[in-house]
Structures are given as C-alpha cells and as structure tokens.
Amino acid sequence: MLWEVEILPAGGEKDYEGQRVLVAAGHQGITGLQSVRSGRAFLVQGELDADQVRQGAAALLADPVTEQFTVRALPATAVSADPDEILLNVLFHPGVTDSVAENARDALRRRGLSVTHAATCRRYWITGELSTAGLQLLSRRVLANEAIEQIASGALQIRDLTVGSEYRFRQTIVPIRTMDDAALQDLSKRGQLYLSLTEMRTVRDHFISLDRDPTDIELETVAQTWSEHCSHKTLAGRIHYVETQGGQLQRDQSFN
Structure with missing residues (x-):
C-alpha cells in the first residue's frame, strides 16, 4: 500500500521556504502572486498500516518541535488546502536519485517496517491572480528544476512507486x-x-x-x-x- 506523510511547519513556526518563493518570484518579474505556503512529504510504499506509518513518521520523518504531519493513503482524495489555493507538488522524475528518500526507507526498515519504496515531494499552496504564463514561469524558474523534477497539481493520484522492470x-x-x-x-x-x-x-x-x-x-x-x-x-x-x-x-x- 502507498502512503503519504505530509509535513508542515507547526503553528507559530515561520515558513522560510514559502517566503523564499515569494521573494524569488518578485525577482523573476512574476506578478499577481499573493501568498505561498510550503510543506514537504514522504511517499512510503509497503506492507504497512496507518498506525505503522504514523509511528515511523513521528520517530524519523518529522521534527516534533517545529513540524506537524498528516498521514493519508494514496491516491489522495483530499489535501491540506483552502478552496482558493493552487496546490503544486514537486517530485523527481523517474530514475533520478532521491537520496533523502533512500535514507528514510533504510531507516524505516531498521525499525522493522516493511517498506519497499520511498520518494520525497515538495509542496506549495499558492494564492493570487496568476496568468497561465505566470504560473508556468513560477514552476520552471522558482519551484522546480525541470531537468530532474516534475510538477503535479492537486491531490496526488500516484498508486505505485515501482518504475521499470527487473534488470537482467x-x-x-x-x-x-x-x-x-x-x-x-x-x-x-x-x-x-x-x-x-x-x-x-x-x-x-x-x-x-x-x-x-x-x-x-x-x-x-x-x-x-x-x-x-x-x-x-x-x-x-x-x-x-x-x-x-x-x-x-x-x-x-x-x-x-
């Protein structure tokens, strides 16, 4: 089963990544952007139930002092967003090394969890009156490196992290x-x-x-x-x- 661990700044904590995006967008001449919230997520696949994922996230994936997390099954039917926000997810292209995810997978395995695959994701909630061209420019120049990353909008509809076939x-x-x-x-x-x-x-x-x-x-x-x-x-x-x-x-x- 595939699970998503969404990690956000805890109440009262500054969102430094969201602030960075706002400043960088201004430097790129992007207008109409009003606010940006940011978060991150781990996608974890294996023979796991929700309680096991929560225990692993609390122990290894999220900082209990500065962060809070939510666990949900994928494909997702809901996300932590307001109706007026645009949600953009930044993930690596298939085949690109995701060192953070590999380390998380190995650490969860050492805790006895049956994790087969893992991936990381950066997440941005955007409000404002951006044109289509402005949103594309924001995605390419500020949010993601299109050579190694891809952007998916809305709740993630991923069902399986397995890519390709066994090497022979x-x-x-x-x-x-x-x-x-x-x-x-x-x-x-x-x-x-x-x-x-x-x-x-x-x-x-x-x-x-x-x-x-x-x-x-x-x-x-x-x-x-x-x-x-x-x-x-x-x-x-x-x-x-x-x-x-x-x-x-x-x-x-x-x-x-």
Missing part, C-alpha cells in the same frame, strides 16, 4: 574486427565513443590480434581511457617552440 544482464559483443572505415566511424558516433578513425582502427587491430571481438563494456572502457578528459590528447603531441626578438633567435626547444 545481457552480454553484448561488438563485431569490430570486420568493420571498414565507414562502419568504424559510425560505431564511434552511435556509441558516443568520440574516438577518431585512427583510434578506432587501432582498437579494431588490437582485437584482431586477440582473435576475438570486444564486449560493449570493453569498448566503452577504451573510449573512456582515451577520452580528452582522461588523457588530454590535445596536449599529448610534440611541441616545437621557437622564440625570436629583433630577428635574433632567443629560444628553440622541443617538448615531448
């Missing part, structure tokens, strides 16, 4: 020994190896001498090792430096 190893052999120059260049481009034709020929000839073709991992290892980042190929060549002054030779030196 499959060895891939690259038939480089039979490739001509065009095929070598295509392999370097499609495989994002970024090796020159001369380098690709060298790799091919090496595996011809071994009487076998490489795996994709071996080929990638060679490409990484020969990359500009690792070996600085641009500076690896010979340099002949000549310096003159007033027609007179001052320095003539070769560097290997």
Whole structure:
C-alpha cells in the first residue's frame, strides 16, 4: 500500500521556504502572486498500516518541535488546502536519485517496517491572480528544476512507486574486427565513443590480434581511457617552440 506523510511547519513556526518563493518570484518579474505556503512529504510504499506509518513518521520523518504531519493513503482524495489555493507538488522524475528518500526507507526498515519504496515531494499552496504564463514561469524558474523534477497539481493520484522492470544482464559483443572505415566511424558516433578513425582502427587491430571481438563494456572502457578528459590528447603531441626578438633567435626547444 502507498502512503503519504505530509509535513508542515507547526503553528507559530515561520515558513522560510514559502517566503523564499515569494521573494524569488518578485525577482523573476512574476506578478499577481499573493501568498505561498510550503510543506514537504514522504511517499512510503509497503506492507504497512496507518498506525505503522504514523509511528515511523513521528520517530524519523518529522521534527516534533517545529513540524506537524498528516498521514493519508494514496491516491489522495483530499489535501491540506483552502478552496482558493493552487496546490503544486514537486517530485523527481523517474530514475533520478532521491537520496533523502533512500535514507528514510533504510531507516524505516531498521525499525522493522516493511517498506519497499520511498520518494520525497515538495509542496506549495499558492494564492493570487496568476496568468497561465505566470504560473508556468513560477514552476520552471522558482519551484522546480525541470531537468530532474516534475510538477503535479492537486491531490496526488500516484498508486505505485515501482518504475521499470527487473534488470537482467545481457552480454553484448561488438563485431569490430570486420568493420571498414565507414562502419568504424559510425560505431564511434552511435556509441558516443568520440574516438577518431585512427583510434578506432587501432582498437579494431588490437582485437584482431586477440582473435576475438570486444564486449560493449570493453569498448566503452577504451573510449573512456582515451577520452580528452582522461588523457588530454590535445596536449599529448610534440611541441616545437621557437622564440625570436629583433630577428635574433632567443629560444628553440622541443617538448615531448
């Protein structure tokens, strides 16, 4: 079962994140924004009942002095919002590492709770008269990093945190020994190896001498090792430096 632990500042505590959003929106030229409340949430999945989730949240997820929390089952039918507020949830895209959620999952497991998956969420309740363009600008520039995060409006309708399928190893052999120059260049481009034709020929000839073709991992290892980042190929060549002054030779030196 999937549960949501919504965590808000306790009564009397300042909402620093909400204040940050208001200031940042002003710097972005966003008008019509009147107020912002913020919170955070943990999504916890596993063989759990509501009491177990509450116990785990009280012990590990929320600060009992400065925060208060609510537990609800997902998909949610209600949220802690006023009718005039717009609720925006910021979550990581599938596949993006969520270190806080991973640590929370492991800590809950150590307390004996059967947690299989966990995720984090930032939450914003917004009031004002924002245009559609203004709301989109607020989302992109202030609330979320669209490269790694996504925004969902309203009560979360997530049913399952499981993404993808179980990994199964499959060895891939690259038939480089039979490739001509065009095929070598295509392999370097499609495989994002970024090796020159001369380098690709060298790799091919090496595996011809071994009487076998490489795996994709071996080929990638060679490409990484020969990359500009690792070996600085641009500076690896010979340099002949000549310096003159007033027609007179001052320095003539070769560097290997």
